[in-house]
Amino acid sequence: MDCHMMVAQPEKWVDDIADAGGAMYCFHLEATDNPIALIDKIHKRSMKAGVAISPDTPSTAITDEVANAADMLLVMTVYPGRGGQKFLDRCVPKVAELRARFPEKDIEVDGGVGPKTIGACADAGSNVIVAGTAIFGAENPSQVIQDLKVAVNTAQAKLST
Template identity: 60%
Template sequence: MSPSSPRAIVSPSVLASNFAQLGDEIRRMMKCGAEWVHMDVMDGHFVPNITMGAPVLASVDKDVKDVFMDCHMMVSDPEKWVKPVAEAGGKSYTFHIEALADPSKAPELVDLIHSHSMRAAVAISPSTPSSAISTSLGQKVDMLLVMTVVPGAGGQKFMKECVPKVSELRERFPEKDIQVDGGVGPGTVGCCARAGSNVIVAGTALFGASDPKSVIDDFKKQVDEGKSVWGTEKALEGL
C-alpha cells in the first residue's frame, strides 16, 4: 500500500433512510463516522424510479452542518443538472456514461462539473464494461463508480460479476477513488474492498443496523485490509 493510496470512505445511501426525518437520519450517520451521504437522484427517465431533486438537496444543505452530499445522478441529460445541484450544495456529481448521447463529450461534462466547484465522477451500470471509461477520462475525473445492481430498480441482490471491473479500474487508476454501489453490506463489502474499492455505498446495511457505527468501522477496516492485495491475484479470490 503506497502512501498515496486513497482513504476508506463510507457514503450511506439515504434511499434507505426515513425521509420524514431526513436531516436527523443524515446527522446520525455522520455521528457514526460516515464522511459522505449518498444522494440518489433519479428522474423517472434514465431509470424507472423518481426520487429527489435540487430542492431536497438544498434543504439538506441548509439543515445539516458540514454535510458532504455525494450526488449520484441517475438522470438523462446530466449536463442540465450540474448548476442546480451545485447551487443546492452538492459536493460531488456522478454522471452515468450511458446517459450521454455522445460519450466522447464526457470530458466536457467533467470540466463543467469542476467549473461549479464540485468533484466529478463517472458511473458504469452492470451491463457496461469498464473499458467504456477511457484512460484519459478516468484520469480526468475524481472518482469512478461501479454499480453492483441495475440502477433505479429496488430489491436486487449484489451482482458479484461486476466486481472484476473494480479490479481492472484499480489497476489503471491506482490513486483514484473507486466507489461501489448496490447490495453492499457486511457479507459483500469484503470482495469489493479486495478488488480495489475504497468508497463504499450502503443503504439498509447502515440505516437498518442496530449499531451503524460498528458497521461503518468494519467497512473501513475491510477497505484498509483489502489494500494489501490490490493488483494481485488474491484480489478476486472467492468470486
Template identity: 40%
Template sequence: MLQQRLDRIRNITPAVLPSLLQCDFGDLRGELERLTKAGVEGLHLDVMDGHFVPNLSYGMPIVAGLRRWTDMPLDVHLMISDPAAYIDAFADAGADMLTFHIEAVENPLAIIDQIHRHGIVAGVAINPDTPMDRLDGCVEATDAVLVMSVKAGFGGQAFRPEAIERLKSLREAYPDLLLEVDGGIKEETIGDCRQAGCDLFVVGSAIFGQSDYQTAVSRLRDLL
C-alpha cells in the first residue's frame, strides 16, 4: 500500500496542490467539484491545533468527508504538537500522505515508522527559522520533506526566498526524495521552486483568491 501511494504521488509530479485552508467551507463539496474541473490531482489539508501554531483549523471529519467524495491523493499536513496521538485516526480517515513538523517531535524516526505502518507516505516539514541540520538522521527514512517558505500557522504570508536554497540543497543530496514547498506559492515564485527541484507545490490564495480556478491552475502549471 505504501509503495502504491508513493508511486501515485510521484506520477502526478510536478503537481499543484490546493491548500483547502482558504476554501469556502460552507460549500466544501462545491469547492471540490470546481477543483476537480480545474484538473488538480491532489489536495493539501492543513491541520492546526492552536498549540504548535497559534491557529485552529479542522481535523479528521474533513479528511473523511473529502475521502468519501474524491479518490485524489490527500496530503495531510499536521501542524500539531503531538502528531503520534493522531496519526492512527488520520490514517483511518483516509489520508494518503501525513507530514509532521520536525520541531514538534523528539524522535522523528518513530513517527515516520508509525505512519509507514499504515501504508501511508511519510513527510517531514521544517519551518524557515529551523536549522536544516534538525533533519539529520531522518531524511533517509522519510519519503518527503516539506520546506516551509513561511512560518507555519497562517495563510497569506510573503514567500521567504531562502526556501529556494533549501530545496536546492535537499535535491542535490537526495535525488529521489519528494520535495514539497508551502507558503507564498504563486505565479511569481512557483517557477523558481520548480527549478530548485521541487515536486509538490501547495497553493492557497493564488487559486482560491481567483474567480476562475481552471485558469489559475493552468497558469501555475504552465510555469512548471
C-alpha cells in the first residue's frame, strides 16, 4: 500500500501508517524541515520512503542527499488536494531533470495523468503513474490501465537503450 500523505507535519503519521500496513510512505518535501530525519523514521518502520514536490516547487529542491536516501521521487502534476484537476504540462520538465540526475530511482507522477498525458510523463522518465480519474471515470477502466502500462513500458525500453 503506497500512502501519499498530503498533510502538514507528516512525521506525526508515520507510526499510524506503518501500523496500518503501509509499504510506502510518501510525504511532501514542503511539509517538513528535516526530510532526512523523516526518511530515516519511515525506513525504521520498514516502509519505503517517497518524497513529493508540488507544482510550484523546483526539482532542484530535492537535493542529492534527499534523493539518495529516498526510495521514490514524486512530481505532482496538479495541486495537491482533489482529484479531477487539469494536468500541468509545466511540471513535465521536472520529471526529465530528476530522471537525468537519478537514473535508477523510481520517479512517479500524480495528477491529471491519463491516456492524453501519459506519453509526456513516460517519455520524460516517469516509471510510476498515479491515474485516478482517468481510470475510475473511464467506460473501460481495464483498457485505460493497459494503455497506460504500454506507454510507460515502451518509454522505459527506449530510455534503457
